[in-house]
Amino acid sequence: MTNLLINGKKHTLDVEPDMPLLWVIRDELGLTGTKYGCGVAQCGACTVLVDGAPVRSCSYPNSAAQGKHITTIEGLSPTASHPVQVAWKDLDVPQCGYCQSGQILAAAALLKRKPKPTDQDIDEAMTNICRCGSYRRIRAGIHQAAKTGLGIDSVIHMVSSTAVLSQGMKTGEDQQASCSGACQHEHDHGHDRTVQASLDASSASSPQTTPSRGFSSNCA
Amino acid sequence: MNTTTQAFTTLDETDSSSTSFLKKTATSRRSFLVSTSASVSALTLGFHVPSFAKEGSAAGAAVEVNAWVVIHPDDRCVIRIARAEMGQGSSTGLAQLVAEELECDWKKVSLEFITPGQNLARERVWKNMSTGGSRGIRESQEYVRQAGAAARMMLIQAAATQWGVPASDVSAKDGILHHESSKRSLHYGQVSAQAALLSPPDVKTIRLKNPKDWTIAGKPAKRLDTAHKVDGSLRYAIDHRAKDMLYAAIKASPVFEGKLKSFDATAILKKRGIKGVVKLDDNAIAVVADSWWRAKTALEEMPIVWDEANNGQVSSQSIAEHLKEGLTSDKNVFADTNVGQFDDAYAASAKKLEAVYSTPFVTHACMEPMNCTVLYTSERALAWVPSQNAEAALAALADGSGLPIEKCEAYNQTLGGGFGRRGGPQDYVRFAALVAKQNPGRPVKVLWSREEDMTHDYYRPIGQCLLQAGLDEQGNLKALHVRVSGQSINAYLAPHNIVGGKDRRQLQGYWPEPGDAQLGYTVPNLKIEYAMRNTHVPVGAWRGVNTNQNAIYLESFMEEVAHASGKDSLAFRQSMLKDHPQHLRVLNAVADKAGWGRTLPSGVFQGIAQFMGYGSYTAAVAEVSVKDGKVKVHRLVLATNSGHVVNTNQVAAQVEGSVAYAFDSLQSESSVLNGRIVETNFDKYKITRMVQLPKIETVLAPTFNFWGGVGEPTICVVAPAVINAIFRATGQPVRSLPLKNSGLELV
Numbered sequence: 015m016t017n018l019l020i021n022g023k024k025h026t027l028d029v030e031p032d033m034p035l036l037w038v039i040r041d042e043l044g045l046t047g048t049k050y051g052c053g054v055a056q057c058g059a060c061t062v063l064v065d066g067a068p069v070r071s072c073s074y075p076n077s078a079a080q081g082k083h084i085t086t087i088e089g090l091s092p093t094a095s096h097p098v099q100v101a102w103k104d105l106d107v108p109q110c111g112y113c114q115s116g117q118i119l120a121a122a123a124l125l126k127r128k129p130k131p132t133d134q135d136i137d138e139a140m141t142n143i144c145r146c147g148s149y150r151r152i153r154a155g156i157h158q159a160a161k162t163g164l165g166i167d168s169v170i171h172m173v174s175s176t177a178v179l180s181q182g183m184k185t186g187e188d189q190q191a192s193c194s195g196a197c198q199h200e201h202d203h204g205h206d207r208t209v210q211a212s213l214d215a216s217s218a219s220s221p222q223t224t225p226s227r228g229f230s231s232n233c234a
Numbered sequence: 235m236n237t238t239t240q241a242f243t244t245l246d247e248t249d250s251s252s253t254s255f256l257k258k259t260a261t262s263r264r265s266f267l268v269s270t271s272a273s274v275s276a277l278t279l280g281f282h283v284p285s286f287a288k289e290g291s292a293a294g295a296a297v298e299v300n301a302w303v304v305i306h307p308d309d310r311c312v313i314r315i316a317r318a319e320m321g322q323g324s325s326t327g328l329a330q331l332v333a334e335e336l337e338c339d340w341k342k343v344s345l346e347f348i349t350p351g352q353n354l355a356r357e358r359v360w361k362n363m364s365t366g367g368s369r370g371i372r373e374s375q376e377y378v379r380q381a382g383a384a385a386r387m388m389l390i391q392a393a394a395t396q397w398g399v400p401a402s403d404v405s406a407k408d409g410i411l412h413h414e415s416s417k418r419s420l421h422y423g424q425v426s427a428q429a430a431l432l433s434p435p436d437v438k439t440i441r442l443k444n445p446k447d448w449t450i451a452g453k454p455a456k457r458l459d460t461a462h463k464v465d466g467s468l469r470y471a472i473d474h475r476a477k478d479m480l481y482a483a484i485k486a487s488p489v490f491e492g493k494l495k496s497f498d499a500t501a502i503l504k505k506r507g508i509k510g511v512v513k514l515d516d517n518a519i520a521v522v523a524d525s526w527w528r529a530k531t532a533l534e535e536m537p538i539v540w541d542e543a544n545n546g547q548v549s550s551q552s553i554a555e556h557l558k559e560g561l562t563s564d565k566n567v568f569a570d571t572n573v574g575q576f577d578d579a580y581a582a583s584a585k586k587l588e589a590v591y592s593t594p595f596v597t598h599a600c601m602e603p604m605n606c607t608v609l610y611t612s613e614r615a616l617a618w619v620p621s622q623n624a625e626a627a628l629a630a631l632a633d634g635s636g637l638p639i640e641k642c643e644a645y646n647q648t649l650g651g652g653f654g655r656r657g658g659p660q661d662y663v664r665f666a667a668l669v670a671k672q673n674p675g676r677p678v679k680v681l682w683s684r685e686e687d688m689t690h691d692y693y694r695p696i697g698q699c700l701l702q703a704g705l706d707e708q709g710n711l712k713a714l715h716v717r718v719s720g721q722s723i724n725a726y727l728a729p730h731n732i733v734g735g736k737d738r739r740q741l742q743g744y745w746p747e748p749g750d751a752q753l754g755y756t757v758p759n760l761k762i763e764y765a766m767r768n769t770h771v772p773v774g775a776w777r778g779v780n781t782n783q784n785a786i787y788l789e790s791f792m793e794e795v796a797h798a799s800g801k802d803s804l805a806f807r808q809s810m811l812k813d814h815p816q817h818l819r820v821l822n823a824v825a826d827k828a829g830w831g832r833t834l835p836s837g838v839f840q841g842i843a844q845f846m847g848y849g850s851y852t853a854a855v856a857e858v859s860v861k862d863g864k865v866k867v868h869r870l871v872l873a874t875n876s877g878h879v880v881n882t883n884q885v886a887a888q889v890e891g892s893v894a895y896a897f898d899s900l901q902s903e904s905s906v907l908n909g910r911i912v913e914t915n916f917d918k919y920k921i922t923r924m925v926q927l928p929k930i931e932t933v934l935a936p937t938f939n940f941w942g943g944v945g946e947p948t949i950c951v952v953a954p955a956v957i958n959a960i961f962r963a964t965g966q967p968v969r970s971l972p973l974k975n976s977g978l979e980l981v
Binding site: 108 | 320321322323456457459460461462463464465466467468469470472473475481506525526527598599600601602603648649650651652653681683684685823826827871873882883884886887890891892893894895915916917921922923924925927929930931932933934935936937938
């Protein structure tokens with residue numbers, strides 16, 4: 015019998031000692047937030063915290079976890095209120111989302127160890143694979159959660175449909191086309207802007223709201 | 235936030251204990267059929283009179299105003315989505331488009347994914363469910379906006395009737411109907427049941443909003459499906475759970491096209507939890523157990539003998555020789571473009587350049603490996619799938635189970651990545667059906683190991699390209715020849731698309747016709763050819779598909795030509811894009827925003843590229859340094875004109891995300907030895923990691939006069955921009971990918 019303490023709850027299980035912790039968590043206990051990605055500790059989708067440290071549970075026998083505190087994504091916070099989770103929602107970090115349980119736990123462990131991480135700290139700690147390419151927003155999310163002031167989220171340059179570009183060339187066959195709403199600010203139509211789109215949470219439920227935080231207008 | 239915590243449901247019955255399931259499904263199917271007969275003509279547009287409204291629905295029930303819009307009495311608005319969500323965010327974008335016309339309160343919008351069985355039963359009221367080719371929004375936008383508008387018109391009519399006023403005097407905004415002169419108002423939820431009884435408006439009477447008046451679409455709305463992705467509660471297909479579920483691990487012949495010769499299950503059948511061994515077709519085998527880990531472990535231990543057919547000696551080297559022959563052969567080759575007289579012009583050129591480029595097979599490596607859970611009985615087959623084309627998954631389920639398609643249903647879940655792997659072939663669904671059929675009455679989750687996933691993909695096709703350029707005395711490009719030799723996706727997956735022996739798809743991005751993937755350059759003597767050279771390795775669509783290789787070939791070679799002509803890389807391209815102002819405009823936009831030619835730190839060089847794919851125009855500038863073979867990309871500026879932009883934030887997310895696959899284009903390779911794929915997992919296959927990602931700036935340059943795709947078109951310009959920067963940094967062109975072939979490594 016294996017005794018495991020997962021998210022503060024004790025479980026007694028009749029499983030082989032070498033069954034990886036991942037499969038105990040997923041298939042025996044039904045906590046499916048922890049994902050299978052590679053089985054060889056390369057991708058980090060299966061990351062859980064063992065006594066607060068990130069562990070790739072696909073390559074970690076459950077017997078080694080006995081007597082330790084295991085935290086899965088379901089146990090990170092009761093209402094998805096961990097600063098990393100909040101930042102992830104705020105910045106729309108996930109795309110498909112499959113790797114994000116592991117990314118979030120790896121990020122949470124990093125912040126516990128290093129409350130104000132540098133980009134280099136992030137590079138070293140965040141080796142989890144994301145195939146959608148959410149890496150930039152993961153980095154921004156960590157900076158935001160840590161309040162390092164270093165995080166730059168997506169930089170979006172808006173080029174107006176009537177802009178005269180490079181070397182004075184008139185560049186469109188569509189000079190008459192009107193800007194139809196892609197710009198966030200009505201008054202910005204007709205000239206270019208640069209937006210650092212750290213979108214305000216309020217815009218999540220109300221896209222009509224002009225985002226008020228994190229935008230800097232930098233007209234070209 | 236309430237808007238996101240409950241934002242998302244599928245029409246999935248999570249309790250799959252078979253009897254309750256079948257009962258529920260039968261009931262819902264009956265109601266669909268009733269409703270279908272009610273209004274056949276309306277169905278073609280997705281408008282129909284819901285059955286329960288006619289039968290007299292109980293107070294408090296949600297009401298289907300039309301196939302796309304369901305409104306609750308408390309005004310919560312459910313928008314139905316037919317296209318798959320695999321991270322690209324188009325489900326939120328599609329909802330924005332419906333909501334924009336519906337004039338509902340965006341804060342009260344949630345998503346519901348329809349099933350292919352429902353679509354079939356309702357005569358495809360939701361139309362195409364296939365999600366690939368960056369088509370999710372551009373191909374659905376018109377009819378989903380019309381559906382939103384039609385529902386709004388019906389809600390307005392219902393309020394007008396209740397008030398006894400003309401519909402033209404009633405306005406709708408934020409889910410509230412107003413009668414201005416009498417100051418009366420009603421919420422959508424108060425009239426939706428009455429609205430649902432009305433005949434849908436004739437589509438010809440529907441006037442869609444001018445996008446410049448959009449208030450919900452065109453904005454950087456947050457995704458509606460994020461909350462469940464940060465707390466582990468979103469269930470992907472791989473997470474499906476059901477009572478008495480069995481698990482299966484599978485193994486197909488490691489050598490493609492090989493056959494299963496023999497196996498010995500004696501030992502493993504004695505192991506704990508092992509329920510059986512199942513032969514699949516003549517080329518694969520599965521172990522079924524009470525736990526996936528037990529199944530996989532036993533499968534690895536089981537002695538299996540494969541017949542490698544004649545493919546056991548095939549290697550990357552032998553494939554390269556095969557493709558090389560196609561670069562100069564007259565056999566099985568066709569010219570898609572032949573303008574002017576290339577041969578004469580080239581012969582007469584003051585300066586000639588010739589180069590051969592090559593790109594390898596690469597794998598998708600969706601984070602969620604291939605999987606599918608199937609519950610089979612002699613009466614019914616149900617599948618929980620991650621598919622980019624749920625209707626194709628349904629067909630594969632019918633095929634594998636041997637049941638008529640009407641007796642099958644597929645519950646498509648949010649995909650843990652798609653990238654083209656789950657769009658065409660539904661091999662993982664069919665395999666699961668075959669396993670489940672041999673275990674009737676119990677759901678079986680068939681999960682591929684990463685190794686199985688990575689060695690049995692439909693790879694991005696391998697290719698080589700011979701390029702020849704002839705310049706005049708002034709360094710103008712007068713003659714260009716592009717000969718692609720390589721594998722054909724259509725030949726493997728869709729031979730019917732090859733007309734008269736000409737597979738134009740492999741020349742994506744070089745096409746002369748406007749609209750989708752047009753070549754931007756005007757060259758007076760231009761010959762573009764394709765020599766089909768197939769291998770035994772399966773190939774398919776890999777995010778961006780053939781624009782990836784073709785942009786690398788042409789845009790990297792253009793840099794060599796620009797260099798030889800003594801001209802600036804940007805100016806050289808500009809001079810040849812004058813006939814194609816949309817291509818030129820995006821190139822100029824990226825050059826402006828990147829600061830082309832700006833002073834850079836010592837050792838940092840810029841590279842530029844442009845291309846067109848999926849109806850959108852893209853361009854990139856990369857800033858790169860190379861030291862001791864280590865390539866560091868410091869900054870990427872990526873410009874896109876997709877015509878319209880439905881959600882700026884999500885378009886930016888797709889552009890940023892494109893870099894992961896684009897860097898794979900530079901560094902990854904699935905190589906072949908002894909007929910099989912060498913790189914079996916992430917420890918051997920080089921894959922894009924966070925540390926490699928530079929600062930990324932997105933340039934959105936929409937012109938609002940067409941609908942282009944977003945998920946794919948950016949990928950293809952990134953790799954050539956980086957390659958061109960490497961060329962400027964080192965003076966050595968990179969012609970053979972992955973980068974390690976040139977002694978380079980992306981760090």
